Amino acid sequence: MIVIVLIAHAFDTWIQGVAVHAFLEGVAAAAVGMTAAVGVRGARAVKDGRRWPLVVSVAVFVAVGVLRWPLVPVAFVAGTAGVLLSRGTAPDA
């Protein structure tokens, strides 16, 4: 924790300029790409023929990412829906 605060302090105090922000934007883009890859891999792991997990994933993405709804109620509803749907359906495999 101390390390990261010192790094941020160094960036703020001594390293200023447009190039620094461009560098950090590139790092952020790479991090977003890696997170997306993890998400896609997790979505692909559901191979038992049921479709509702994908629907729930897309719904949460739209609700939080596009519509900017608060995460706590969305997660509560999605989690409840996921539990109820998994109890109501059976895997094909």
Place this chain on the structure above:
Amino acid sequence: MRDNIYLQLIAVFAPLSLLSIGGGQSVIADINQQAVAIHGWMTQREFIDLFAISRAAPGPGSLLATLIGWKEADWAGAVVASLALFCRRRCLRSRQRTSGAGTIAIHGISVFKRDSRQLRQDSSWLAR
């Protein structure tokens, strides 16, 4: 409550500590929305800088909360935000129902106060 930055940090990060299913990455969208759009702690550009530093530096990506707390309230803010985000996970193992319900209550109260404040300040809403 609305003026105390430490309570605001706790109200933002404590509920998210229970929701970080899949790791700290799950809650970054909500942290972004709350820090930039709702509380106005920083611009989107500054948030991207902090997000990039939290990912590039050693340690978990959840250290974004540390950086936001540090930016808002220096070292005390960094400690408060970090504890709010990390501590709840520990509490969840020992006293699940009470700490979970309490965390959701904190979030509900903070959301209600925040929205009612915005409604009062937004005169166009009253004029409708």
